[in-house]
Amino acid sequence: MITTDFVPGSPCWLDLGAPDVSAAAAFYGPVLGWEFERPEGSEDFLLASRDGRTAGGIGLLTERGARSAWMPYFFTPDVHETAASVLRAGGTVRVEPRDVAGWASMAQFSDPQGGQFAVWTPGRAGGLAAVDDPGGLCWTELYTTDAAGALAFYEAVFGWQRADTPMPGGRSYTIVTPAGQPPERMHGGVLQVGAAELALSRGVPAWHPVFTVADCDAATTTVRDGGGAVAMGPEDAPGIGRMSVCVDPSGADFVLMTPVRS
DSSP states (O other): OOSSOOTTTSSSEEEEEOHHHHHHHHHHHHHOOOOOOTTTOSEEEEEEEEEEEEEEEEEESSTTTTTOOEEEEEEEEHHHHHHHHHHHHTOOOEEEEOOOOOOOEEEEETTTTTTTEEEEEEEEOOOOOOBSSTTTTEEEEEEEEHHHHHHHHHHHOOOEEEEEEEOGGOOEEEEOOOOOOOOGGGOOOOOOOOGGGGGGGGOOOOOEEEEEEEEEEHHHHHHHTTTOOEEEEEETTTTTEEEEEOOOSSOOOOEEEEEEEO
């Protein structure tokens, strides 16, 4: 589960790079029950919240040739040291460590296979507050063409622990947990896929978020009504929940899930 008592390597922030920030907010508001506000001094960024708790952000996509996509941020106490670890492990620094007007310190990277991710040290912005509950992030997932290589990289950078779970068809799904944390603090998974299964990310390995919703079928209908598409589902994953893989009107993929509650 994802919690708000952030430890190194745990998800702590999430934002979307969108070609039209207002249009993206109009789409995600009904799907996830989000409300939005524009931080003072910002013209192209919106903060999303659910029931008064911060759920993430939507900013203007400015990188030439980049696709619209969600970016997961993992907690680090020192963005500069993490950037050095990324380089030592064979990754790339896409955005150098920087302070964001006192709100946080951050940096963005690519892993050796091309999967993009970021790190965050909270400042005045405390990070995600809406997690696991409806409208909040509940899981992060990497689809990659080289799971072993990706896992070795993230273990070197964050010290993640891992556990393999068999899947139908002989594939294995690897669950990751922050270093030194118990299994119930698992926060994401890594799945090896073929290049053909990465069509949504133009053939490049990519992270995507999983959001909790109270009713997966109803939320999926709202995706379609809002101009998005559904790549899979809704369907049941035994012991996990009911989920659907969705794509927003600008091509960013995400997953909706109504989890099984014990």
